[in-house]
Amino acid sequence: MTSTEKNRANRPTTTLLIKGGHLIDPAARIDAPMDVLLKDGRVAEVAPPHKIKGADEKFDARGLIVAPGFIDLHVHLREPGQTHKETIATGTAAAAAGGFTSVCTMPNTAPVVDSVEWIEWLRQPERGAIVNVFVIAAATRASKGVTLTDFRALHTAGAIAVTDDGKPILDDAIMREALVLGGELNFPVVQHAEDTRMTENCSMHAGARSFRLGLRGMTAAAEASIVERDVQLAMHIPNARLHVAHLSTADALKSVRRGKRAKARVTFEVTPHHFTLTDEDMRDYDSNYKMNPPLRSASDLEAILAALADGTVDAIATDHAPHAAHEKEMEFEGAAFGITGLETALALAITRLHREKRIPVARIVELFTAGPARCFDLRGRGSLVRGSVGDVTVFDPKKKWTFDAAKSRSKSKNTPFDGWQLTGKAVATIVAGKMVYSG
Amino acid sequence: MNPARGSLLGIEHLEATEILRLLKFARRMNPDKPRPLLKGKRVLLLFYEASTRTRSSFEIAAKTMGAHTVLIQASGSSIEKGESLLDTGYTVRAVGADIIVIRHPNAGAPYIMAQHIDVPVINAGDGLHEHPSQALLDAYTILRNKKTFKGLQIAIVGDIFHSRVARSACHLLSKFGVKIILCGPPELAPDIATTLAPGVRVTRHIDDALRGTDVVMLLRVQKERLSGLKIDLPEYIARYQMNPARLKMAKKDAIVMHPGPIIRGLELTSEIADGAQSRILEEVRYGVPTRMAILARAMGKMR
Numbered sequence: 001m002t003s004t005e006k007n008r009a010n011r012p013t014t015t016l017l018i019k020g021g022h023l024i025d026p027a028a029r030i031d032a033p034m035d036v037l038l039k040d041g042r043v044a045e046v047a048p049p050h051k052i053k054g055a056d057e058k059f060d061a062r063g064l065i066v067a068p069g070f071i072d073l074h075v076h077l078r079e080p081g082q083t084h085k086e087t088i089a090t091g092t093a094a095a096a097a098g099g100f101t102s103v104c105t106m107p108n109t110a111p112v113v114d115s116v117e118w119i120e121w122l123r124q125p126e127r128g129a130i131v132n133v134f135v136i137a138a139a140t141r142a143s144k145g146v147t148l149t150d151f152r153a154l155h156t157a158g159a160i161a162v163t164d165d166g167k168p169i170l171d172d173a174i175m176r177e178a179l180v181l182g183g184e185l186n187f188p189v190v191q192h193a194e195d196t197r198m199t200e201n202c203s204m205h206a207g208a209r210s211f212r213l214g215l216r217g218m219t220a221a222a223e224a225s226i227v228e229r230d231v232q233l234a235m236h237i238p239n240a241r242l243h244v245a246h247l248s249t250a251d252a253l254k255s256v257r258r259g260k261r262a263k264a265r266v267t268f269e270v271t272p273h274h275f276t277l278t279d280e281d282m283r284d285y286d287s288n289y290k291m292n293p294p295l296r297s298a299s300d301l302e303a304i305l306a307a308l309a310d311g312t313v314d315a316i317a318t319d320h321a322p323h324a325a326h327e328k329e330m331e332f333e334g335a336a337f338g339i340t341g342l343e344t345a346l347a348l349a350i351t352r353l354h355r356e357k358r359i360p361v362a363r364i365v366e367l368f369t370a371g372p373a374r375c376f377d378l379r380g381r382g383s384l385v386r387g388s389v390g391d392v393t394v395f396d397p398k399k400k401w402t403f404d405a406a407k408s409r410s411k412s413k414n415t416p417f418d419g420w421q422l423t424g425k426a427v428a429t430i431v432a433g434k435m436v437y438s439g
Numbered sequence: 440m441n442p443a444r445g446s447l448l449g450i451e452h453l454e455a456t457e458i459l460r461l462l463k464f465a466r467r468m469n470p471d472k473p474r475p476l477l478k479g480k481r482v483l484l485l486f487y488e489a490s491t492r493t494r495s496s497f498e499i500a501a502k503t504m505g506a507h508t509v510l511i512q513a514s515g516s517s518i519e520k521g522e523s524l525l526d527t528g529y530t531v532r533a534v535g536a537d538i539i540v541i542r543h544p545n546a547g548a549p550y551i552m553a554q555h556i557d558v559p560v561i562n563a564g565d566g567l568h569e570h571p572s573q574a575l576l577d578a579y580t581i582l583r584n585k586k587t588f589k590g591l592q593i594a595i596v597g598d599i600f601h602s603r604v605a606r607s608a609c610h611l612l613s614k615f616g617v618k619i620i621l622c623g624p625p626e627l628a629p630d631i632a633t634t635l636a637p638g639v640r641v642t643r644h645i646d647d648a649l650r651g652t653d654v655v656m657l658l659r660v661q662k663e664r665l666s667g668l669k670i671d672l673p674e675y676i677a678r679y680q681m682n683p684a685r686l687k688m689a690k691k692d693a694i695v696m697h698p699g700p701i702i703r704g705l706e707l708t709s710e711i712a713d714g715a716q717s718r719i720l721e722e723v724r725y726g727v728p729t730r731m732a733i734l735a736r737a738m739g740k741m742r
Contacts, residue, residue, distance in 0.1 A: 208634035212451070214546035214568030214603060284554065285547030329555075331524055331545035333566070 014056035015039045016433055018392060020049065021061025025068055026366035027373075027383035036066055038390035041432035046384060059435075061394050064427055067365045068384050069101025069391025071372040072342065073269050074165075074245055074317035077103070079127065080118065081110030086322040086411045089128030091342070094320070094410040096437035098342040099368075099426030101391035102132040102381060103320075107143065108166035114138035114149045116157040123158065130436045131429070132391070134160045134378070139178050139189060145169055151181045160376045163190035165245055166292075168226055170196065176233055183239035188267070188376055190243045193226040193252060194218070194293065203333045205279040205294040213285070215332065218294055224251035231259035234266050243375055244268035246319050248293040250303035257312060267375040269317035272341060272348040275304050277416065287328045287335035288416040291321065308367070309359050315372035316364075318345045322412030340410045343403065344417045350397055350424025361397055368393075390433035399425040442553035445538075445737035446560045449569040450610040458611060461732045462579055464741050468728035475505035476740040483536040484510045485527065486563070487518065487543045492699055493563050493572065496726035497540050500734055503727070509534075524548055528556045538737045541565075559737035567601055567664065573698050574607035576729040580722045581654055584694050588615035594648040594689070595621050596679055597658030597706050599628045604698040605658060609635045622648035623679060626668055627660070645679055649688040657681055657697045657706045672705065681707040686716065694718045 016038045023034035023046065035052045037045040045052055072095065078086040088105075095103045105122065107113035113122065119135045127133070137159035141147045145164060154162065162182065169175045169191060182189045199218045204210050206217025227244055234242040244256060247268045259266035273291065278298050282289035289295060307313045321338025328335050346368070353359040373382025380389045405418035429437035442448060450458070468474065482501040486494055494510070501508045511531065513519060518527060524543070531539060539560045541549050546566035553560040564570040578588075585591060593612060599605045599621050609619055613636035621628045621641045633639050642648050649655065660670060686695065695707075695717045703709050712719060735741045 208631055211600075211629070211631045212606070212635060214566050214606060216567075285550045326523070329525060329551070331543070331551060332547045333545045 015044065016057045016059060016430070017052055017055035018059045018061050018066055018394065019052070021064045021066035021394060023066045023384070024362050024365045025384045026362055027068070027370035028385045031362050034066070036384055036392065038392070038430070038433040041390050043384050043386050043388045043390055045386060059394070059428060064394050064396050065361065065365070067393045067395065068369040068382050068388070069429070069431065070099045070346070070368040070393045071102040071378060071382060072100045072318050072320070072345070073104045073315050073372045073375060075103040075105055075320045075342065076108070076322065076338070077105040077133065078322060079109060080121065084324050087128070088122070088133060089130070090409060090411040091320070091322070092129045092131045092133065094340070094342040094408060095131045096429045097409050097426065097439065098344070099346050099393040099395055099429055100131060100342060101393060101429055101431045102134060102378065104134045104136050104160065104376065106136055106165045107138040107163065112138045112143045114141050114143070116153050119154065119157040119159055131431050134376070136161045136163050136165070136190060138162065139164050139169055140174065143167055145171055145174060148174065148177055148181065151185055151187055155185050155187050160378070161188040161190050161243065163192065163245065165190060165192045168192050168194050168196060172229065175230060176237065179233050179237045179240035179242065182241055183237055186239065186241065186377070188241040188243045190245050191226065191230050192245050193223045193230065193247070195222045195226050198222040201333070203290060204282065205296050207279055207297055209279045209282070220249040220251050220296065220300065223249050223293055224255065227252035228255040231255045231264065231266055235259055235262050235264040239265070241265045242267070246271050246274065246293055246317065248274045248296050248300060248304070250300045253303050253307055260312065267314040269315040269372070269375070270304050270308065270313050271317060271319045272345045273339060273416070275301065275308060276348050276352050285332040286416070287330070287332050288339060288414055290332060290335055290337055291319070291339050292337040305357055308353060309357065309363070313367060314375050316345060316349060316367040317372065318342055322410050323414050324412060328414045338414070340408065340412055340415045342410065343408055344415065344422065346395060346426060347401070347403070347422035347424045348417070351422045354397070355423055390430065392428070392430040393426060394428040394430070395424060395426045397424050399423065401425050440554050440557070443557055443559045445739060446553050447571050447733055447737070448549050448553060448560065448562050450571045450574050450607045451569065453571070455614040458575070458578070458614065460741065461575055461736060462582060464735065465575070465579055465728045465732035468731040470499065470503050470727040470731070473503055473505065474731070476735050477501060477738055478505035480506040480537040480738060481535050482506045482508045482538045482540060482734065483531045484508060485531065485539055485541040486510065487513045487541070487548070488564070490542055490563070492723050492726060493542065496723070497563060497730050500727050500730035504731055504734060506734070524551060525555050528552045532556050532558060538734060561733060561737060564603055566603065567606070568603050569607045570603040571607050572726070572730055572733055573604050574611040575733065576722060576726045577608055577656070577696060577698070578611055579725045579729050580696060580718055583725070584718060585653060588612065588617050591654065592618040592620065592652045593654040593656060594652040595619065595656045595658065596645065596648060596681065597623055597627065598660045599623055599632055599658065600626065601661040601664040602658050606635060608656065609639055613638050620648045620652070624675065626670065645685060646688055649685060652689045653693055655681065655686065655689055655693055655695045657695065659700065659702055659706055676705065680705065681711045683708070683710050683714070686711060696722055699723065
């Protein structure tokens with residue numbers, strides 16, 4: 001492709017009319033049949049059916065839900081350095097297939113993304129991203145938890161948040177400092193809440209099942225104690241913004257609820273696997289059930305479902321964590337933590353939350369759009385009001401399908417949901433007015 | 440892939456009738472009389488962890504039945520060079536293994552092996568999980584001494600949490616209605632252990648555990664598996680060590696068992712280890728016929 005052709009391909013000079021669909025835009029309080037016109041990569045008009053005329057291209061969305069482009073706050077794209085697991089190209093292809101128009105990539109790579117140079121590198125077009133990639137930078141140098149990175153420089157370079165994900169920021173003083181500095185810059189500090197002093201050699205949740213299987217268990221307290229500390233800090237530091245990654249326990253949820261009631265700027269995400277599976281579901285030491293935080297107890301799952309339904313949860317995030325087969329097919333205790341999730345998140349939400357638990361589709365859309373956009377201040381995203389970025393997810397909430405991990409667009413196939421019959425699927429993923437996936 | 444027929448991965452999912460078949464067959468096995476049921480077969484002993492009793496008795500059991508045995512240990516093999524569990528498995532299969540006996544520090548390692556290798560896999564102890572051949576030889580020992588499981592009560596004292604022997608014993612004895620009392624401090628005998636199988640109870644008091652019991656099983660405090668857990672040994676000895684005075688609280692004909700290795704002066708005194716009620720060496724002896732039965736079953740020769 002010549003550079004002129006490339007430019008033309010990247011510049012959506014045409015208009016795209018998404019017509020006949022049912023628009024759910026929670027931020028704009030719209031849940032009605034609406035047509036959406038995209039022009040020059042932006043939303044040009046939203047109007048009741050048949051009002052908008054004349055577009056270069058039309059997408060027939062009859063029987064489908066039209067929503068703001070989905071945002072995943074927690075994805076491991078594995079670049080730089082771990083391209084045997086995933087690349088930005090393969091990871092964003094999986095994201096597009098799952099209906100995500102934006103993903104936030106985690107910095108626990110090789111090397112750790114803790115500098116402006118790596119942020120710039122990640123944002124280069126050569127990486128081959130087909131959806132928006134927002135960079136979350138490391139909170140401490142090499143994520144060692146000792147010295148804070150240069151928040152101001154990272155922020156200016158375009159990072160949207162900081163974290164040492166994969167590991168917690170354990171040291172009280174460092175976490176306080178991170179929240180103080182983050183508060184000054186309006187920069188969310190994302191915490192992987194795990195007191196690793198309590199989880200040495202642990203590979204699943206501490207409970208009856210871990211005892212039976214002879215696996216050392218991570219207690220709920222190891223998560224809840226860090227969340228409690230962080231919420232306390234956030235409550236007392238002006239403007240501090242705390243985002244709790246992949247919250248998995250009822251006890252941690254209590255702390256977050258308390259922080260939110262006290263008007264602290266505390267947000268959190270939950271993953272599809274934590275609202276779908278419990279520690280009892282793992283069979284025969286299958287490491288596709290091994291992730292961190294681990295699958296928790298049935299009562300933790302119930303607490304999370306309640307928080308999803310009552311509006312407390314801010315976002316659903318996948319914690320998409322691809323690993324090569326040889327890093328998973330081994331002794332459970334030695335296997336890598338993490339599962340893929342981009343292509344199953346929407347379907348698990350529809351299947352588990354809507355069809356089984358009767359949570360309205362509009363609430364699910366909020367958890368994929370307005371909610372995550374608010375967590376990290378993603379301006380112009382998470383809603384389709386006129387002038388917003390033309391990121392749109394069109395999905396069929398009734399489509400029944402079977403997930404085949406072997407056909408995943410991700411480079412890795414480590415998922416417990418292989419062969420699952422699910423309901424709900426992305427039909428079109430549109431990024432800045434350009435269709436990047438249709439299925 | 441499903442585990443090959445004849446695999447023995449744990450007691451939890453083994454039927455009571457199958458356990459009785461194994462024990463019955465073991466009764467017919469005499470280590471002093473060679474029975475060439477495994478003539479020409481190759482038994483690979485894959486030991487990733489130290490072992491005296493289990494390894495030697497599997498080896499003697501296999502040889503008594505006419506099999507060739509090859510021992511592979513972590514040190515001195517490719518395991519040391521970083522070969523993965525499955526690659527080692529594929530390798531020994533390619534060499535011609537007919538049965539793989541595996542001991543491994545990680546729970547579930549034999550399952551992973553059995554899911555990928557098409558020969559019977561026998562779990563000779565996996566991490567904190569299970570030690571099925573030990574549970575079977577313990578059951579054999581109990582039956583030789585008590586004739587029946589009916590109405591029996593067993594006290595298992597010591598480090599339950601880190602013990603695969605305790606887990607397998609609980610699964611096995613529970614299937615036959617034995618009353619099981621686990622005894623130790625909360626770090627070693629957590630309350631969650633009662634969820635293991637029906638009929639399991641936990642107590643902190645040794646008197647409570649011993650009163651009226653038929654079998655006392657002692658377990659070693661596994662220093663190598665404590666993983667940062669601090670145990671106050673003098674306190675442990677004061678509260679839980681088995682000595683003649685304490686043993687008097689059990690039934691008069693109670694037997695004392697221990698899977699070994701024993702640490703004299705810690706979980707038991709020498710008077711107990713060498714005393715009239717001790718069946719510790721008897722257990723070791725019964726390990727051979729029990730493992731002969733396990734190997735015969737692996738090759739479909741348990742008839």
